[in-house]
Amino acid sequence: MPVGLVVVSHSRALADAAVELARGMLPGRDLAVEVAAGDIDGGLGTDATAIAEAMTAADSGDGVVVLMDLGSAVLSAETALDLLDDDARARVVLSPAPFVEGLVGAVVTAAAGASRAQVAAEALRGSAPKQAHLSGGPADGTG
Amino acid sequence: MADALDAAACTTWVREFARLVHEQRDALTQLDAAIGDADHGSNLDRGLTAAVSALDAASPASPAAVLAMVATTLIRTVGGASGPLYGTFFLRAAGALDGGDRAALAAALRAGLDGVASRGKAAPGDKTMLDALSPACDALDEALAQGRPLDEALRAAAEAAARGRDATVPMVARKGRASYLGERSAGHQDPGATSAALLVEAAATALAGRG
Numbered sequence: 001m002p003v004g005l006v007v008v009s010h011s012r013a014l015a016d017a018a019v020e021l022a023r024g025m026l027p028g029r030d031l032a033v034e035v036a037a038g039d040i041d042g043g044l045g046t047d048a049t050a051i052a053e054a055m056t057a058a059d060s061g062d063g064v065v066v067l068m069d070l071g072s073a074v075l076s077a078e079t080a081l082d083l084l085d086d087d088a089r090a091r092v093v094l095s096p097a098p099f100v101e102g103l104v105g106a107v108v109t110a111a112a113g114a115s116r117a118q119v120a121a122e123a124l125r126g127s128a129p130k131q132a133h134l135s136g137g138p139a140d141g142t143g
Numbered sequence: 144m145a146d147a148l149d150a151a152a153c154t155t156w157v158r159e160f161a162r163l164v165h166e167q168r169d170a171l172t173q174l175d176a177a178i179g180d181a182d183h184g185s186n187l188d189r190g191l192t193a194a195v196s197a198l199d200a201a202s203p204a205s206p207a208a209v210l211a212m213v214a215t216t217l218i219r220t221v222g223g224a225s226g227p228l229y230g231t232f233f234l235r236a237a238g239a240l241d242g243g244d245r246a247a248l249a250a251a252l253r254a255g256l257d258g259v260a261s262r263g264k265a266a267p268g269d270k271t272m273l274d275a276l277s278p279a280c281d282a283l284d285e286a287l288a289q290g291r292p293l294d295e296a297l298r299a300a301a302e303a304a305a306r307g308r309d310a311t312v313p314m315v316a317r318k319g320r321a322s323y324l325g326e327r328s329a330g331h332q333d334p335g336a337t338s339a340a341l342l343v344e345a346a347a348t349a350l351a352g353r354g
Contacts, residue, residue, distance in 0.1 A: 045186070045222020048230065049215065071320060072224035075262060079218055079227035082234065 003110045003119050004032040004058030007103060008051055008068040008077050012038040018100050022107040031111045034058040046073045051080035055092055063091030063116045065123060067103045093120045101126030146243030147293055147353045148251075153209040154198050160345035161191035164338060174334040178321040182223050183334040190221035190229070210237035210251075224263075224319060225335065228272060229342075231258040245293050248350070253280050263318055267307075270314040270321065270328065275339035279304035297347040304343040308336040 009015035015037035023033070034054035039045025051066075058064045068074050074094075081089050093116050095102055102123035109122040146152075164171065164187050171184030194216040203209045210233045218230035235258030236251040256276045260266065267277045282303035286296035311333035319335070321328045 039222030040220050041222075043222065044182075046226070047220075047222070048218040048227055050219075072222070072227060075224050075227040076218070078262060079231060082231070083218075 001060040001062055002031060002113055003062050003116050004034065004060060004064045005103070005106055005110055005119075006051065006054045006058050006064055006066040007033060007035045007037070008046060008054075008066060008073045009035075009037040009099070010044045010046060010069055010071075010073060012042065014069065018103050021100065022103045025104060025108050026111050029111050031107060032058045032060065033107065046076035048076040048079035048083065051077055052083040055080060055084060056088065059088065059091055063093070065093045065095055065106055065110070065116060065119045067095055067097060067099055067106060067123065069099045091116070093117075095120050095123045097123035098127045101130065147245045147248045147350060148206045148240070148243040150202075150204055150206050150209050152350055152353055153206040156346050156349040157191070157198065157209065157213050158195055159349040160342050161188075161195045163341040163345055164188050164191050167337075167341065171334050171338055174332055174337055177331045178316060178324055178328045179334060180223070180320050183225060183338065186221045186223040187225050187229070187338055190217040190226060193217075193220040206243060207237045207240045210234075210240065225272075225338070228259055228262055228335070231262040232256070232276075234258065245287055245296070248293075249280070249283050249287055252276075252283065252346075256280050265318045268314065269318045270311050270316040270333045270336070271318050272333075272335040272339040274311045274314070274333065275304040275307040275336040275343065278307040279340075279343045293353060294347075294351050297343075297350055301340070301344045301347040304340040308332065308340040311336045 007015045007019055015035045019033050019035060034057050036051040036054040040047055055064050066077055068077050077094050081092060105126035106119050106123040109119045168184035168188040172181055175181050175183035194213045197212055197216045203212050214230045214233035217226050232255035236255035239254030240251040241247050259272055263271060265271045265273055267273050279300040283296050283300040286299045313329055315326055316322045316328035
């Protein structure tokens with residue numbers, strides 16, 4: 001089974017849109033992508049118990065890579081690890097990758113059957129194409 | 144004399160913390176509006192209101208069970224960074240609570256403090272909750288080591304927390320949303336240190352006359 005993905009965001013709309021964008025890279029293929037986003041009332045926020053449930057749902061035995069937006073999303077994802085048992089926790093990688101670019105890279109790599117480490121590495125490389133494209137030119141913001 | 148920390152005392156502590164946060168909800172949110180995302184008071188009030196409701200409904204039998212229930216409720220309902228941070232505080236305090244005497248209380252608070260520090264990867268001086276909690280734990284330990292009664296020791300801890308809170312004003316934030324502001328975060332009192340001082344104040348009020 002492929003590695004599962006969990007998308008953690010303050011905003012359900014932001015998470016769903018990021019997943020839609022990433023799934024566009026997978027025509028006709030399926031992949032477990034679980035979303036844990038928004039607070040308990042549907043407002044902006046994160047919920048570690050929902051993240052832990054998403055981690056469990058996305059893990060079919062080969063583990064999970066988690067993409068997060070910022071701030072409490074990171075703290076809640078780390079807290080969610082405290083709520084899992086040791087075996088499940090050992091199969092989760094929290095990715096420091098940029099949210100959108102990382103998710104796109106992770107989705108493509110996971111769907112191809114790569115390992116957790118490979119998926120996490122590809123997520124982290126996610127912003128490289130943008131950086132390469134925009135570096136060195138007249139509008140790179142450094143001049 | 145009752146143990147410092149039985150289930151009823153823990154519940155009273157949480158209830159008093161909830162009351163103080165509710166009373167100062169708007170002030171906490173205003174502090175957060177200056178250097179954060181203007182939700183600290185409302186988020187924490189919502190979480191603690193839910194925690195008090197959960198305790199009322201379930202009446203956990205042990206002090207550790209009270210603290211663990213508060214932890215999971217805050218983690219689920221707060222929404223912002225204070226959810227995992229206060230949730231971790233109560234979860235680690237619950238895990239460390241061994242017995243109900245004064246030393247057990249001090250050790251549980253210290254474990255909660257260490258949990259917040261490791262969760263937030265923060266240290267005193269970063270303009271966070273730790274700037275109130277850390278001096279409070281130090282003052283509590285020192286007073287208990289001197290053999291002072293629990294009342295006085297907790298009062299000393301609350302005063303140390305308040306001084307620590309006040310000392311966050313000139314600090315430059317190094318963690319959380321406020322760190323995006325850099326030097327512009329100086330001149331504002333930290334909302335997390337402010338609510339953390341209320342947590343210690345609540346302990347001093349609720350646990351007075353015990354142990």
